[in-house]
Amino acid sequence: MSDAVQQRLAPKARLRIEDRRQLGFPNDALLDALLALDHQRHGWLWRAANPTIHVEGGEPTSVSVEARRLPDAEPERIVFDLKHIAAAMIHYCWLEHIPIPRNARKEVKLSPEGAVLLLSQTISV
Numbered sequence: 001m002s003d004a005v006q007q008r009l010a011p012k013a014r015l016r017i018e019d020r021r022q023l024g025f026p027n028d029a030l031l032d033a034l035l036a037l038d039h040q041r042h043g044w045l046w047r048a049a050n051p052t053i054h055v056e057g058g059e060p061t062s063v064s065v066e067a068r069r070l071p072d073a074e075p076e077r078i079v080f081d082l083k084h085i086a087a088a089m090i091h092y093c094w095l096e097h098i099p100i101p102r103n104a105r106k107e108v109k110l111s112p113e114g115a116v117l118l119l120s121q122t123i124s125v
Helices: 003-009 029-042 084-094
Strands: 016-025 049-055 062-068 078-081 105-109 116-123
Touching: 003 016, 016 029, 016 049, 016 084, 029 049, 029 062, 029 084, 029 116, 062 084, 084 116
Parallel strands: none
Antiparallel strands: 016 116, 049 062, 062 078, 105 116
16 A cells, blocks of 8 residues: 555544533523423413512522512512523523534533523534
8 A cells, every 4th residue: 555545544633622612691581591491391480470580699509580470479489400590591592593512511600690501512523
């Protein structure tokens, strides 16, 4: 075999690229995401009167939504953990045609201003 053929058949060095992205959801968008997922799961929260979102604590690990099932009823508070929040954010991105890599590692960070969906993956080219 000639040298040119051997070079073409030789395995090429793989290059690893780190892909990191973050999608920021202010509280209004986070509430929309939670309500959209609730609607898809046939819950009652998306139909509630005056839902309000609360992110509490210095390093929050959950979000609560306060809403009334009926306009004259007492408000109820529903607490969402990080897994539910991540599911709602991913579902909302799917609804709005925002691309998210399937194989990416997904993590949610909360702050009093909203939530951030962190996406990271390694790509070999």
